[in-house]
Amino acid sequence: MGSAPQPGRQHGTLTEAPMRLGVPRTTGEDHRIVAVTPDAARRLTELGYDVLVEPGAGDGARLGAHEYVAAGARVAGRDDVWSADVVVALHAPGPAELDLLRPGAVLVAQLAPATDPELLADLAARGVTALALDAVPRISRAQSLDVLSALSNVAGYRAIVEAAEEFGGMFTGQVTAAGTTPPARVFVIGAGVAGLAAIGTAASLGADVHAFDVRPEAADQIESLGARVVRAADATQQVSADGYASALTTDQEAAALRTYAEQTARADVVVTTALVRGTAPTTVTREMVDAMKPGSVIVDLAASGGGNCELTVPGERVVTARGVVVLGYTDLPARLPQHTSRLVGTVVAGVVALITPGQDGRPVLDLDDPVVRGMTVTTGGQVLWPPPPVQVSAAPTEPPPEAAPPVGPRASAQRHRQRRVVLAALGGVLAGLLIAASPPELVGHYTVFALAVVVGFYVISNVTHALHTPLMAQTNAISGIIMVGALLQIGDPSPVVTTLAVVAAALAGVNVFGGFLVTRRMLGMFHRDEPSRSGGGR
Incomplete structure (x- = not known):
């Protein structure tokens, strides 16, 4: 019925x-x-x-x-x-x-x-x-139903484990009485789910991680995991309308291969993850492998689609004449069956519930x-295959007819730098006028303030994303000092001083309470739930 x-x-x-x-x-x-x-x-x-x-x-x-x-x-x-x-x-x-x-x-x-x-x-x-x-279409609402992402996450983690077993050294650098050893240099091609999992795992082991992705929006995700972004403006592209990366043009592919050749020659471990709708484009050629250091390791996570490396044999471990190990394992998620089964089971239950x-x-x-x-x-x-296209937020929208033509990455960056220079010049002129019109006793305070701004900018901008949570705790403490100082100034005979003190106390209070709230939420991401008694979530 x-x-x-x-x-x-x-x-x-x-x-x-x-x-x-x-x-x-x-x-x-x-x-x-x-x-x-x-x-x-x-x-x-x-x-x-x-x-x-x-x-x-x-x-x-x-x-x-x-x-x-x-x-x-x-x-x-x-x-x-x-x-x-x-x-x-x-x-x-x-x-x-x-x-x-x-x-x-x-x-x-x-x-x-x-x-x-x-x-x-x-x-x-x-x-x-x-x-x-x-x-599953690549839209936000369907992320929890994407079994490929779940399997890729496990595969990226396991790729670093396999590479660490093959690599003849430690991933982290060591400083001992007998001397120092540099960290292993890891190069990850592709910052999708598998690539980000590999980046995070390698960084947590202390490796010097470098990563490249043709999608410019992936740079922030790479940096957030403590890795360095390898940039190649001529090889960048946008995401297609279905949420998946498009195939590169001839010029983009040539620019990307030049970047791969430079980075693989310097890397100890290379992880490749490029897979376009089940097909693996070549990202590491035979010549690149021959130029790598003996003992280097390549883990090809696209082996199921033929492999990103020309020497990859799906399902096999290959050792070149120069001693470079190429791993083409296609069962990496199955090597962590408990975790993988838990993720797949959650996805399946979500699909059936839908x-x-x-x-x-x-x-x-x-x-x-x-x-x-x-x-x-x-x-x-x-x-019913293929389905109609689904517009995703990652895909660029068509500009209206009267809109200006899109600006390339280089032109956009140049305009941004020009605006910064102009604003900096205007700020310098205004600061000079302010100092010239101020009483002599305030000039010293302005100097200290300007130096504090410059030093603070360079300190904050050079802090890795992984340390932003403890850094926020430090800024909360500074805001608390500001609040105490402002409260002491409230009631001053000068109405200007009192007004500024009230404003400073209010802003510092918002910063303190908001900072603690954000810090708590960030730390909550690392909270581990109690394991289930049924054993299904082990």
Whole structure:
């Protein structure tokens, strides 16, 4: 049975009764990952589903069958799991599993819709409604449903762990009685989710991290993790309308390769992450590898798409004649199965919750929802891939006809510098006039104030982003001193002094209380929740 569509909406209720939701065991190189943890299974049962888990599905992540049973799920055989009303898997089913899917079933898995049209045609012919976890549109509302980001985060972290194991030295610099050792130099190509995870991990180990991304807006994210931004103005580009990076032009690619050649020759560890819609462009050529130092390590996180390095062999470890190690592992998330399974389970539960608005075990497709529409690749015997484009905030908007032509990065930077010079000159003139008109006893105070401004600017501007939280605590203390001084001046016979003291006390108070509030929120980001007793979130 089905419910009537709402006026003006493409809605279809797939069944009226609560459904059985099957969780099969993952096979292949990712066999240690399970798509639904006990915590996620509990959430799915709360949505009204009868959750069936294949025996041994959670063994690789050390999640026993008893934990699933305690969460409200049931253990069932392979045939029962794959013939359930809703099937949730990590990867696309093979030929044998496809034969077990019943017509009208809902399949939620990574389906690689852009590269496997035959699978989509087969699913549509079988009457399966398929939602691709790896086709979530890049919009803010869908970030928590992006399984690729979850897997990339783990892969970026694990890439540095693998590199540290292969590298013949310590990542952090050492100062000892026997001498000093410099930190390892790490170069990361791409500051997406995987790249940022690699940057943060390498920086936390004390490495000298440098990173490059063709998107200019990624520079702030790189610096916030304590790394140095490698800049190449001729290779920058904007994000495409679907939120993914576009392929580089010939000139941009040539400029980027020059930057890669310079940085890889100086690096001890190189991490590549460039993947454009499942295809890996070449970012590290054979000549670049030959120019690297013996003992250097390359971790190619785009190996699944063919590899960014010309010497990458997907799934293999390669050592060149000069002793450079090239790691093309494609199972990095599976090497941390507990953490990965927890992230994937959270994503899967969120996706199922999205298509179960009534929390009654009845999935409903709202194809007017851009998130649901983007993931739905087959339904009603039809292939719905590719979805219509979704406008994202990262994409540039078209200027109105009367607007001036867009200004390039160099011209914009030059204008910014010119404005700063003009403002600085005006400020200097005004300061000179103020000093000339002031009594002699105030000249010394102005001098001290000017020196304090200059020193403070250079001190603050050169503090790394990682130290902004303790720096804010220092500024809170300074604001407290200002508040005390202002309070002592309130009641002065001069109305000017009293007015300035009241204003100073008010502003310092706002700064103190606001600073403590922001500091508390920033420190709260590092707070660890208590582990779940069910074991699903270990």
